[in-house]
Amino acid sequence: MSELHQELKAFIIETMNLEDITPANIGDDTPLFAEDGLGLDSIDALELVLGLKKKYGVTLEANDEKTRQHLQSVASLATLIETNRSQG
Numbered sequence: 001m002s003e004l005h006q007e008l009k010a011f012i013i014e015t016m017n018l019e020d021i022t023p024a025n026i027g028d029d030t031p032l033f034a035e036d037g038l039g040l041d042s043i044d045a046l047e048l049v050l051g052l053k054k055k056y057g058v059t060l061e062a063n064d065e066k067t068r069q070h071l072q073s074v075a076s077l078a079t080l081i082e083t084n085r086s087q088g
Contacts, residue, residue, distance in 0.1 A: 004078045012074070015051040016044055028075040037073075045071060056081050 009023035018038070031037030033045065040048070048071065052058045058081060060067040070080045 004081060005074050008074045008077050008081075011051065011055065012038075012048070015047055016040060026074060028078075029073045032071060032073060052077070052081075056084065058084050 005028050009026045033040045049060045
C-alpha cells in the first residue's frame with residue numbers, strides 16, 4: 001500500500017497547493033487537520049473531498065462522523081480507497 005500512500009501524498013500537495021512540502025515531509029500517520037500536522041482547515045477538507053471523488057471515485061458525506069476518521073491521515077485515506085476499490 002506504500003505506493004498508494006506516496007500517490008496520496010503527492011495528490012494532497014497538489015490539491016492543497018502546499019508549497020515547500022514534499023511527500024517525504026508527510027508521514028503516513030501525520031494528522032492532516034491538526035496544527036502539529038499539516039494544519040489543513042475546513043475549506044481544505046472540502047477541496048480534498050472533491051478531489052478524492054474526482055480522482056478515486058470516493059464519496060464522503062459532510063455530516064458523517066466516519067468522514068472525519070477517513071480524513072485523519074494518509075494512512076486512513078489509503079484504507080478508505082482500498083476498501084472502496086475492493087467493494088467496487
